[in-house]
Amino acid sequence: MSERELFLRYVAQTSDSPLLLEISHSNGVYLFDYQGNKYLDLISGISVSNLGHQNPKIIEAIKKQVDKYLHLMVYGEMVQSAQVRLAELLISLLPQSLNCVYFVNSGSEAVEGAMKLAKRYTQRTEIVFFENAYHGCTQGAMSIMGNEEFKQAFRPLLPDVKMLKFNHFCEISQISEKTAAVIVEPIQGEAGVVLPKENFLYELRKRCDKTKTLLIFDEIQTGFGRTGKMFAFENFNVIPDILLIAKALGGGMPLGAFISSSEIMRSLTFNPVLGHITTFGGHPVCCAAGLAALEILTTENILQNIEKKEKLFRKYFSASKKIVNVHGKGLLLSVELIDFQQIKKLISLALQNGILTDWFLFNDKRFRIAPPLIISESEIEFACKTLVEIIDKI
DSSP states (O other), X not given: OOHHHHHHHHSOOSSSSOOOOOEEEEEBXXXXXXXXXXXXXXXXHHHTOTTOBSOHHHHHHHHHHHHHOSOSOOSSSOOOHHHHHHHHHHHHTSOTTOOEEEEESSHHHHHHHHHHHHHHHHOOOEEEEETTOOOOSSHHHHHXXXXXXXXXXXXXXXXXXXXXXXXXXXGGGGOOTTEEEEEEOSSBTTTTSBOOOTTHHHHHHHHHHHHTOEEEEEOTTTTTTTTSSSSGGGGTTOOOSEEEEOGGGGBTBOOEEEEEOHHHHGGGSSSSSSSSOOSSTXXXXXXXXXXXXXXXXXXXXXXXXXXXXHHHHHHHHTTOTTOOEEEEETTEEEXXXXXXXXXXXXXXXXXXXXXXXXXXTTEEEEEEEOOOTTOOHHHHHHHHHHHHHHHHHO
């Protein structure tokens, strides 16, 4: 059987219409298949490959770590250089109150750990989340997913959760002394890239302070330069009690983390001891890749060009009258069309023309623009002009 046939027979399918691209290799902002076709990647593996594919410094860091050791024992006893150096660099980029890192394998695991941490520290149980929020697909994370269509088949889920409407100031008062934590994406991703209204996050912070509720920012998709700042919360001058990161953190390797203060994090170390453990979280090879990626992001002139690149996307997309609007910030953008049928046709035709994009889970009128941050101005021009031409023909 061909690998395509093996894929369809033996690999679990999450939809009945997989893309079935057979990728032979990747480089920079491009993916290549076995037929010699290349595809400009406008989704970065869903905001993972912020520095592009096969960055040589990241690959070299992985190789060096592989030559030293692979898995030892991640938590409990052993000091591992890649892990502690990555934690040190992360903390140096964050406010003083975010000074303790717990590494995990993925964004969903970061969410799960943060939920446990909030309950343990506050001795409360209620978790508040927002409509059209996406925080992962494990059962705890799905319990705070803001879309009933995606979660109804898996109930019962966690009790004592409450959904509020994003950007509705009048609902903030529902956060109370019973609330352990409020979890929110500073910019909602799967809702179609929805920005908070002015002062919305500030009012959330204010209410959480009043009720002694922990504020959790899910920056799994928005972190590491995606919005033009290292972390999206820097755009809004609001600091969370717990920060969730993953996706681009590992430089292409699986890695996530939840970050809080030493005081809050210490509540996982007693009554019971080992309050949260993981076998592979903070794996040395993943941390080595993440450290290399973060060093590149902090030393090379990448973030300084994000705003200019956003403006280029908006400029070129303005050429089409069929585009309803362009939403988002930095290189986390969504392009709105009339309906899902247009989006579906656009994605299919874009692929035939060498461009990979995608839609959003909770907004079927928009398609995703989240390329590697290293995308060039000429590549932006090619992508936009190709997409505009397709849109105008649909």
